[in-house]
Amino acid sequence: MKYQLSVLCCLWMTLTWAQRNFDDVEITSEQLTDNIYVLFGAGGNMGLAVGEEYAYLIDDQFAPLSEKIQSAIAQITDKPLRFLVNTHWHGDHVGGNKNFAEAGAIIVANENVRKRMSTSQERRGQMTKPSPYKALPQITFTDAVTLHLNKDESMHVMHVNDAHTDGDSYIYFPESNVIHMGDNFFSSYPYIDLESGGNIDGLIQNFSMALAIVDEETKIIRGHGKVANKQDLQEFHDIIKAIRDRVSGALADGKSLDEVIAMKPSEEWDAQYGQGFINGTALVTTIYNSLKNN
Numbered sequence: 093m094k095y096q097l098s099v100l101c102c103l104w105m106t107l108t109w110a111q112r113n114f115d116d117v118e119i120t121s122e123q124l125t126d127n128i129y130v131l132f133g134a135g136g137n138m139g140l141a142v143g144e145e146y147a148y149l150i151d152d153q154f155a156p157l158s159e160k161i162q163s164a165i166a167q168i169t170d171k172p173l174r175f176l177v178n179t180h181w182h183g184d185h186v187g188g189n190k191n192f193a194e195a196g197a198i199i200v201a202n203e204n205v206r207k208r209m210s211t212s213q214e215r216r217g218q219m220t221k222p223s224p225y226k227a228l229p230q231i232t233f234t235d236a237v238t239l240h241l242n243k244d245e246s247m248h249v250m251h252v253n254d255a256h257t258d259g260d261s262y263i264y265f266p267e268s269n270v271i272h273m274g275d276n277f278f279s280s281y282p283y284i285d286l287e288s289g290g291n292i293d294g295l296i297q298n299f300s301m302a303l304a305i306v307d308e309e310t311k312i313i314r315g316h317g318k319v320a321n322k323q324d325l326q327e328f329h330d331i332i333k334a335i336r337d338r339v340s341g342a343l344a345d346g347k348s349l350d351e352v353i354a355m356k357p358s359e360e361w362d363a364q365y366g367q368g369f370i371n372g373t374a375l376v377t378t379i380y381n382s383l384k385n386n
C-alpha cells in the first residue's frame with residue numbers, strides 16, 4: 093500500500109512539475125493591511141510586506157515565475173526587494189531564490205532550509221539535487237530573527253517544531269496582526285514530509301502555539317489556499333488532532349498500518365479535506381509512520 097501510494101504521488105509530482113507550463117499563470121494579490129499583501133500564483137502563497145525603505149517577500153514559488161512576481165510586486169511598491177524569507181525548503185516555495193538573489197535580495201531562513209537545499213534530498217522516490225550557491229539562504233538562524241520594517245512594525249521569523257519539515261518557520265507581524273504559517277496550514281489535509289524531518293506531533297503543537305498567538309482579527313496566510321482566520325485554524329487543529337488520536341489509539345492496540353487504514357479514521361472529513369494530493373489514506377499512513385518513528 094505504501095509502495096503504491098509513493099509511486100502514485102511520485103508520478104503526480106513528476107507529471108505536474110516536469111510538464112508544467114507556467115505561461116498561463118497569473119500572479120494576483122490581496123491586500124491584508126496598509127502594507128502587507130498575499131500574492132497567489134502557482135506554488136506556495138507568498139507574503140509581501142512594504143517597509144520604510146525596502147520590500148520584504150516571503151517565499152517565491154517556481155523559477156519561471158520570478159519575472160511575473162517581480163512585476164506584481166512593482167505594481168504594489170517601488171521599494172527595492174531587499175529581504176526574502178523562506179518558510180521551508182520545498183521547491184514550490186524556494187524555486188525563485190536564485191533569481192531574486194541575483195536581483196539583490198538577501199535570503200533568510202532557518203538553518204535546516206540551507207542544509208537541505210545544499211545537499212541531495214530524496215523525497216517520494218525522487219532526488220532533488222543541491223541548489224546552486226546563489227539560491228541558498230545567506231542568513232540562517234536557529235530559533236528566531238526579527239526584521240524591522242519601519243519604526244513601528246516588525247516581522248518575527250520563528251522556527252517552529254518539526255512539522256511539515258524540520259526547517260519550518262512562521263512569519264508573524266505582531267503590530268499588523270498577520271501571520272504566514274507556510275505549509276503547516278493548507279485548505280486540505282496536511283502533507284507531513286517525513287523524509288524532510290516532518291512530524292505529526294510537532295504539527296499539532298505548532299497549531300496550538302499559533303492559536304495562542306492569533307486572535308479573531310488575525311489574517312492567516314496558509315501555504316496553499318485562501319487567507320484564513322482563527323476559526324479555520326481551530327477547526328483544522330481539531331480535525332487533525334482527532335485523526336492523530338484515533339491512529340495513536342489503534343497503534344497502541346497493536347494494529348498494523350493496513351488495519352488502521354481499514355478503520356477509516358479520517359472518513360467523516362475526507363470529502364472536505366481529502367480531495368487534494370493528500371487523501372485520507374495518505375494522511376493516515378503518514379500519521380501512523382510518524383507516530384511509529386517517535
Ligand SMILES: [Zn+2]
Nearest residue numbers: 180182256275
Ligand atoms: Zn512544502
